[in-house]
Amino acid sequence: MENEQLVVSSSPHVRSESSVSGIMLDVVIALVPAVIAAAIFFGMRALFVIGISIATAVLTEALIQYLMKKPVTINDWSAVVTGLLLAFNLPPTAPWWLAVIGSAFAIAIVKQLFGGLSYNFLNPALAARAFLLASWPVRMTAWAQPGVDAVTTATPLAQPGVDAVTTATPLAILKGTESAGQLPSLMDMFIGNIGGTIGETSALALLIGAAYLLYKRVINWRIPFVYIATVGVLTWILGPDGAFTGQPLYHILCGGLILGAFFMATDYVTSPVTPLGQIIMGLGCGIITVVIRLYGGYPEGVSYSILFMNVAAPLIERYTVPKKFGEVKGRA
Amino acid sequence: MKTVTFKGGIHPSYNKEFTASKPIRPAALPQTAVIPLQQHVGAPCKPLVKAGDEVKVGQKIGEAGGFVSVPVHASVSGKVVAVEPRLHPGGQQVMSLVIESDGQDTVDENVQPRGDIDKLSAKEIIDIIKEAGIAGLGGAAFPTHVKLSPPPDKKVELVIINGAECEPYLTCDHRLMLEQTDDVIYGTRAIMKALGVSKGIIAIENNKPDAIAAMLKATSAYANIEVMALKTKYPQGAEKQLIKAITGKEVPSGGLPADVGTVVDNVGTAATIARAIKTGMPLIERAVTVTGRGIKEPANLMVRIGTPFSQLIDECGGFADKPGKVIMGGPMMGIAQYSLDVPVIKGTSGILVLTEGEAQAPQVQVCIRCARCVEACPADLLPLYISRYALAGMYDKAEQYNAMDCIECGCCSFECPAKRPLVESIRLAKRAIAANRRKAG
Ligand code: SF4
Ligand code: SF4
Numbered sequence: 144m145e146n147e148q149l150v151v152s153s154s155p156h157v158r159s160e161s162s163v164s165g166i167m168l169d170v171v172i173a174l175v176p177a178v179i180a181a182a183i184f185f186g187m188r189a190l191f192v193i194g195i196s197i198a199t200a201v202l203t204e205a206l207i208q209y210l211m212k213k214p215v216t217i218n219d220w221s222a223v224v225t226g227l228l229l230a231f232n233l234p235p236t237a238p239w240w241l242a243v244i245g246s247a248f249a250i251a252i253v254k255q256l257f258g259g260l261s262y263n264f265l266n267p268a269l270a271a272r273a274f275l276l277a278s279w280p281v282r283m284t285a286w287a288q289p290g291v292d293a294v295t296t297a298t299p300l301a302q303p304g305v306d307a308v309t310t311a312t313p314l315a316i317l318k319g320t321e322s323a324g325q326l327p328s329l330m331d332m333f334i335g336n337i338g339g340t341i342g343e344t345s346a347l348a349l350l351i352g353a354a355y356l357l358y359k360r361v362i363n364w365r366i367p368f369v370y371i372a373t374v375g376v377l378t379w380i381l382g383p384d385g386a387f388t389g390q391p392l393y394h395i396l397c398g399g400l401i402l403g404a405f406f407m408a409t410d411y412v413t414s415p416v417t418p419l420g421q422i423i424m425g426l427g428c429g430i431i432t433v434v435i436r437l438y439g440g441y442p443e444g445v446s447y448s449i450l451f452m453n454v455a456a457p458l459i460e461r462y463t464v465p466k467k468f469g470e471v472k473g474r475a
Numbered sequence: 476m477k478t479v480t481f482k483g484g485i486h487p488s489y490n491k492e493f494t495a496s497k498p499i500r501p502a503a504l505p506q507t508a509v510i511p512l513q514q515h516v517g518a519p520c521k522p523l524v525k526a527g528d529e530v531k532v533g534q535k536i537g538e539a540g541g542f543v544s545v546p547v548h549a550s551v552s553g554k555v556v557a558v559e560p561r562l563h564p565g566g567q568q569v570m571s572l573v574i575e576s577d578g579q580d581t582v583d584e585n586v587q588p589r590g591d592i593d594k595l596s597a598k599e600i601i602d603i604i605k606e607a608g609i610a611g612l613g614g615a616a617f618p619t620h621v622k623l624s625p626p627p628d629k630k631v632e633l634v635i636i637n638g639a640e641c642e643p644y645l646t647c648d649h650r651l652m653l654e655q656t657d658d659v660i661y662g663t664r665a666i667m668k669a670l671g672v673s674k675g676i677i678a679i680e681n682n683k684p685d686a687i688a689a690m691l692k693a694t695s696a697y698a699n700i701e702v703m704a705l706k707t708k709y710p711q712g713a714e715k716q717l718i719k720a721i722t723g724k725e726v727p728s729g730g731l732p733a734d735v736g737t738v739v740d741n742v743g744t745a746a747t748i749a750r751a752i753k754t755g756m757p758l759i760e761r762a763v764t765v766t767g768r769g770i771k772e773p774a775n776l777m778v779r780i781g782t783p784f785s786q787l788i789d790e791c792g793g794f795a796d797k798p799g800k801v802i803m804g805g806p807m808m809g810i811a812q813y814s815l816d817v818p819v820i821k822g823t824s825g826i827l828v829l830t831e832g833e834a835q836a837p838q839v840q841v842c843i844r845c846a847r848c849v850e851a852c853p854a855d856l857l858p859l860y861i862s863r864y865a866l867a868g869m870y871d872k873a874e875q876y877n878a879m880d881c882i883e884c885g886c887c888s889f890e891c892p893a894k895r896p897l898v899e900s901i902r903l904a905k906r907a908i909a910a911n912r913r914k915a916g
Contacts (some may be wrong), residue, residue: 157806
């Protein structure tokens, strides 16, 4: 036989079709319904903020990698995901520079400073949100009421830019810190016809995206389901008028819980890889969220609880290494 | 029929359609057979012949080098032309007996029927199996008589005959179950008798419904042999995962199937045992699936041990295109070959030819901590960490993360979206850890 040039490498000799960019693209796809919902309820203004945020994230990533003479990996879609998620955490009234600063901070400081994809220990979008909230608290909490007839208008995208009217979010109302206002209907909350950040408004849109991610096995049920269930059960038990008088559905549907549970707490880099660790992550996020919402100084606790659990994740992981196959009891 | 399975694992493309419907046909006799003195796990054989000697088919030409060892036999009749190191499909040079065939295929006089299993004692059956040079035909090539001689303190109660054939592409076991159904059952009965066990289970993945049906029909006469359907999932045929699926018991870490009262043998091994008892012919040939997109006419062949890969590739019409990779075994655990000038050995279940495109190494990216490797690992390990420490040369840390419990199934590497060399690096760590243990012990 003639001398063939054969490739010799160690098994396995076949690989799955999955890829890093494919997974990140799936996350982007999963966020598209929420982008559409944002456009419907908050108008072009929201799309503008989202666009600025994504563009800044991608450019920052490219620039930093270029300056640090590292391979430019913007085609892995991960910067797009960060930009999108950051925009989702901004109020629709956010000025363009807020999105630029937030996005640049998320990529430059939180992600690249720690070595790039998968070395950051905090979720970049959430850390940037916390930074913006601390620096520009008023800008970050100027919630807009969606255009009154947004849902029924024939061309919702033609809605004029929403005015920066400050309105009370349902959570603030639930907590009683803002007396003005009345709780929106559950249906409005589910569809998204309520005030809030750009991305958290429509539970329905987010759940469609979440279902897609679960179906594509990009995320698994553990963190989001345990997180949401914990919030539901605890807010029901710890009701304002004694045990079991809470309104768990409001707590689940409002604020950034669904966005946080499915799209941010599940961030690979900042959550445990062990199955038990993921359950603990969900539980921890749920407990902290409820404590902040019911007893803390802020109306919303999703981002802080996830950031806190991000910090705890390596420790959780260390204590939840699975029992190996065939491990004999008592001889760990 | 209810199906059973284990936790973890993957669903690769099976690609069995290339050969699943192709009956096993005999391959041509090799002109020169190269019989390595080490084809099994354990001590190498000692040669019984020297250059110039005449040999006949089935004649013992290498004596077992210890208890964990099996003899080798001439697979063709002719003349021994050399006793020298030759390239082995495992990748090393191994002392081998080179036989030039006379084309006569004359059978050795000692090859005679050994009687009926009902009359043979357990010990006699084990001796026949040992003398026939039988080592696991599933690929691992562990000497079968050793499995059939468990230490007296381990009570074996169940024999599992492994017809899972979970490796993609391979179909030789599937065909054996269809074409040599009775031999598989005869061999199963022999194994059960050798162990004094009253229950046997033939386990088959449910992507082979025809094999399940054939076995069900043929076992109906034997109340103590059951056929069980397994969920199609890789690595369903891995010994420990198979036992877990069927019995619910986990073989202890570092232990043997006998620790949970079980012995597992491959269907090909069972059929070979049947032949050794019925005709006295030792293990001189085996079924091999020659397949892949890089092969013109994929086929299942009955091949004499010692036949060079190159001859089988020619027999299947040659390469379809410029070949990228030639693998002995399946794509998940098989061994890539440097040269086609290597012989078929007892553990050669397949020859898989990948095209150049398929053989291209994927680009490795950083780990994104997606945990897919964790979900896929049937041994419940954290491949990303073992691999990270292995690549950093921190073998003690790799050991703490249970590197030694890795069964090298490759599920982790298969699933990894960043295409990281997970099992590849874990394998290195295992070798380093084993070497350290030997030094320490
Ligand atoms: S599958 Fe690959 S990328 Fe995902 S955690 Fe494991 S090693 Fe990392
Ligand atoms: S770590 Fe070992 S046992 Fe686990 S999936 Fe990888 S190769 Fe298989």
